[in-house]
Amino acid sequence: MSKLKLNITMSLDGYVAGPNPTLEHPLGEGGERLHQWAVATRSFREMHGMGEGGTTGEDDAMVAAMFDGIGATIMGRRMFSGTGGPWGDDPWRGWWGDNPPFHMPVFVLTHHAREPLALEGGTTFHFVTDGIHSALEQARRAAGDKDIHLAGGADVVQQYLAAGLVDTMLLHVAPLLLGDGTRLFENTNAKQSGYECVRAIASPAVTHYTYRKSAAAQ
Numbered sequence: 001m002s003k004l005k006l007n008i009t010m011s012l013d014g015y016v017a018g019p020n021p022t023l024e025h026p027l028g029e030g031g032e033r034l035h036q037w038a039v040a041t042r043s044f045r046e047m048h049g050m051g052e053g054g055t056t057g058e059d060d061a062m063v064a065a066m067f068d069g070i071g072a073t074i075m076g077r078r079m080f081s082g083t084g085g086p087w088g089d090d091p092w093r094g095w096w097g098d099n100p101p102f103h104m105p106v107f108v109l110t111h112h113a114r115e116p117l118a119l120e121g122g123t124t125f126h127f128v129t130d131g132i133h134s135a136l137e138q139a140r141r142a143a144g145d146k147d148i149h150l151a152g153g154a155d156v157v158q159q160y161l162a163a164g165l166v167d168t169m170l171l172h173v174a175p176l177l178l179g180d181g182t183r184l185f186e187n188t189n190a191k192q193s194g195y196e197c198v199r200a201i202a203s204p205a206v207t208h209y210t211y212r213k214s215a216a217a218q
Contacts, residue, residue, distance in 0.1 A: 002143050003167035004074075004136065006150040006157060007066060008184065009034045009206070011174055015181040016154050026082040026095075028181050034174050037205035038063050047101040059203050062172070071146025072139040073102050076156035077110040080125065087114050094125065105142040107135045109156055132159050154182045161188040169195060169211040191217075 010016045011034060018028030027034065038044050042054030043064040054060070077084060081092040091114060094100060099120040106125045114127040128135040139148045150160060160166050169192075185192050194217030199210040 002071070002140050002145065003147045004150055004160065004165055005070070005147050006160075006166050006169040006171075008152050008157065008170075009038070009172040009174060010184050011176045011178045011181075013177050013179065014183050014185060015178040016152065016184045017182040018178050019180040021082075021182075023082050026078075030176070030178055031181065033176055034178075037172065037174060037203070040205070048096075049099070057203065058201050058208070059205060062170075062201075062208055067102070067104070067149065069147050070104065070149045071143030072104055073106045073149040073151055074135050074139050074156070074160075075106060075108055075151040076153045077108060077112075079151060079153045079156070080108045080110075084111070086112050093117060093119070099123075105139070107139050107142075109135055132156070132163060132165070136160075136165060154184055154186075157184065158187045161185075161191045164191055164194075164217075166191075167213055169209075171209045171211065173207045173209060174205070175207075 008016055016034070018031035021028040021031070025031070037059050040055050041060040041063045042056055043060050045051060045054040047063070080094050082095070083092075094117075100123040103122040106123060108125055108127050109132065110127050110129060112127075113129050116127070117125040119125070126138065128138060136148070150157060150166065194214055195211040196214045197209055198212050201208045
C-alpha cells in the first residue's frame with residue numbers, strides 16, 4: 001500500500017507559520033523566512049519558472065527529490081487559497097498560477113464543494129468535502145503504486161497525525177525563532193512520539209530530519 005509522507009518546514013521553536021496571517025502574507029509575520037532555504041535552491045527556481053541560478057548541494061537535492069515516487073498530494077483549503085468560506089462566482093485558482101509545481105492530482109480538504117480544477121502540467125485539484133479518510137482513499141486510488149505527499153497546512157497535518165495515518169515525516173527545521181504563530185505539533189494526541197529519527201542532514205540554512213513510525217506504533 002502507498003505511504004502517506006509529510007514534508008514540511010518548521011522553525012526551531014516549532015512553528016510552521018508566523019502570527020497574524022493575511023491574504024497578503026499567508027504564512028503570517030515572518031513566516032516566509034521559513035522557506036528561504038528552499039527558495040534559494042536551483043531546483044526550486046526551476047520548478048517555479050524563476051529562471052536560472054540558485055544554490056546546489058544538500059538543500060537543492062532535498063527540493064529536487066520532493067516529488068520522487070509521489071503520485072498524489074493532499075493539502076488543506078487554506079494552503080490552497082488562504083481563506084475559507086464559499087468559493088464564490090470567480091473562485092480562486094491557487095497560489096501557483098496556471099502551471100503549479102505538483103504535476104499530479106492534488107486533493108484539497110474543504111467544507112465547500114467545487115468541481116475539479118485542471119491546470120497545465122498535469123495538475124488537477126480535487127476538492128474533498130467528506131474528511132481526511134476520504135481524501136486519503138481518493139489520493140491512494142490516484143497514486144496507484146506511488147506514495148502520497150502530505151503538504152499542509154498545520155490543521156490538516158494534525159488531523160492525519162492524530163488519526164495515526166502518517167507513515168513518514170520529513171521535517172525541515174530552519175534555525176529561526178518565530179516566538180508565535182501556528183505550531184505543528186498541537187492537537188495530535190501526542191502521536192508524534194511514536195516516530196523515530198532515521199536520518200539527519202544539516203546545512204547552514206536548515207536541518208532535514210526524516211522520521212518513520214516506530215514498530216511499536218504500527
